[in-house]
Amino acid sequence: MKILAFETTCDETSAAVMKGRSLRSNAVYSQIKLHRKYSGVVPELASRAHLEKIPVILRSALKRAQNLPPLKPGDFDAVAFSRGPGLPGALMVGRVAAEAAAELSGAPLIGVNHLEGHLLACEFKNGRAARPLEFPLLTLIVSGGHTELWHARGYGDYRVLGRTRDDAAGEAFDKVAKLLGLPYPGGPSVEKEAARARGKGPDFPRPFMPGTMDFSFSGLKTAVSYYLASELGGDFYKKGLRLQPAQRARVCKSFQDSAVETLVKKTSQAARSLGLKRIAVGGGVSANGALRAAFGALEGFEVRFSEKAYCSDNAAMIALCALRRLEAGGYKNSLKVAPDLAEPGW
């Protein structure tokens, strides 16, 4: 079984080839540099960069998979793409590329939910889909645009238990980094600073939202901004005032502690309430070492993460979702029976 996949939901342009369970190539172009001066993704710039890079990335993925272009009929058994959620203009580029590739190679088209991709990324080990998920399990998707808990009962069978009501956890990392004058993307910058922290930092609230499996991270971000205003003056942002490095590191650590504790506690509570012993964590924020350590320390649960290379957006995870769907059989060309773009499941 040979699958070609595309990923263009946000600021990574990616194409991947899988043959059987082996990943033959996973070409990724990250637009981080393009968006860095704005401290966040600018949708129109993202769409334009996808348009420019998609032919290059496709060629690179095909070349690395030793299947030199041009595409010929019969090259692939399926062509997959991220159908959403994502930025509309960016999604369109991946979809059109996938439709053209499917037409050329005479293969069916599979629209994959991007967040399912973040979950199934946990199955890769050394370039192979070697660690199949065991169901049922509790899923935490924690990324730049989403923070969601799912009850995953099997491949394609996901029930959303809770979502963020405002900012995603990754977005909170990005915004806090911006407030502190740290480079985009904020997650890795905040984690690096937090690792340098010595002594006690400010106490930020834990937005547990009792009684619901929903999340909320905008208040935590606001708490950081109030703290900075109290230390530097209300117009700190306009004047470009910054904390001293040692204090900045402590703020990063306090913020990260709060985000991590909230994510781990809410996820384990949800798993317990459903009697689930397995947890899988996916998405860009799952690269965070403190989050991995806190989940690792949980007793009574088996917790899975993806290898760090597959935490942020990539087409390999999209190819893998398509593979699982083909293996399950009963597949129909997904554009003719298009599910809600934003909802997980087949």
Ligand SMILES: Nc1ncnc2c1ncn2[C@@H]1O[C@H](COP(=O)(O)OP(=O)(O)OP(=O)(O)O)[C@@H](O)[C@H]1O
């Ligand atoms: N080490 C880290 N610690 C915390 N956050 C991190 C880390 N590495 C990356 N992130 C965050 O992960 C996010 C990017 O992840 P990802 O690429 O999965 O998100 P996205 O594709 O933009 O959003 P979505 O998947 O929701 O559509 C950014 O917000 C980034 O700051």
Ligand SMILES: [Mg+2]
């Ligand atoms: Mg993503």
